[in-house]
Amino acid sequence: MIAAPAPTPKAVMAALERIADPEIPAVSIVELGMIGDVDVRPDRIHVELVPTFVGCPAVDMIRASIEDRLSAFCCRVDVDVSYATPWSSDRITPAGRVKLRRSGFAAPPPVREGRALPMLDAASVPCPYCGSHRTRLESVFGPTQCRSVRYCADCRQPFEAFKPV
């Protein structure tokens, strides 16, 4: 019998980094900024899960994936959905942004205070296909809670963009 791997913080983070987001499998839940504090002890691993949107229907699936993946480390796994640190689209990592673009999703512009529309309509949302900045907002609301729909005037391609929140 092979002994279960020791739950070191590094090994646990590596395991979390391999969990894909159920809606955009090209990026991991770590790259999307959905993992908060991770507390690793010999007999217990505690993970703070930070949902992108409060009503995100994928949260239960992600929680189950974390429990399943970390159960390889032998001990008790607790996953707490937490709002102590509210998720913001600024939490998406640089590597996550690159992977989003490669999958056809524009990364969100930085979150600023004030009204949402200027932020959403920022000219700084380049087309993930051709890189053009001549893109416009088509619909604030998209196929999932975290996405908007934009259109590129150069390659004439509609694309999805993460909402800045």
Add this chain to the structure above:
Amino acid sequence: MTGAVLALDPRLRTALAELVLTMADDEFVSGFTDSEWTGIAPILEEDVAMSSISQDELGHAKALFELLATVLDDGRDADALAYDRQPDEYRHARLLDHARGDWADTIARRFLYEIADEARLASIGTGYPPLANLVEKLRREERYHRMHATVWIDRLANGGAEPRRRLEAALAALSVDAATVFTPLAGEADLLEAGVVTRSLAAAEAAWRGDLTSILVPLGLRVPPAAAEPPVDGRSNHSEAFRWLWGEFTTVRRLDPTAVW
């Protein structure tokens, strides 16, 4: 039970539960009413928008019911709180008691509610950290809803004779119930003292009225007049329209209480 709940004295706990219940029921009923547009909204983008907004509101309701379950600690989980009550036991504002109606009715109702919800969320202090944390997150999402409603008020007001007439009629029909989100709560003084809220419902209502004025008056639209007295039954005495909606949203739960989504 979590440490935060244990630290509450019984009177404050009752007041907190009352506040969270009203917030949860408002989001819940609003989400279900607006989900009625899925598949039949006037244009495709609005079908997506209404479905997305409803999904947000029902998600907010779920998070608030989960919080409420820890405050009440009476064995009921979020689903039991959401679905196992009789129509008379719901505490949503009467503003949200209206049937879906036409597009102008929906936009008028959503607009009055979203601006009121923001005034309420802006009143939540740090006195009960689990609520304060959740509210900070909710506010980041709600601003998209507020923007959506406000853009549509402008569009209908400037969209020609018929859209404007319908919008004016919808605002007039809702005006008597418009302020019911701010119906006084029995435990309000306790919430204020503990810093769970930082201003009274009356103060939040005044802020709401200011926001409405700044948007409606430039469009030549009438702000719903303030009532002489705050409504005492603004969260009870529900309509036939709500009883119908209740029958719809509890169907699965009544058929099979153990059903899993």
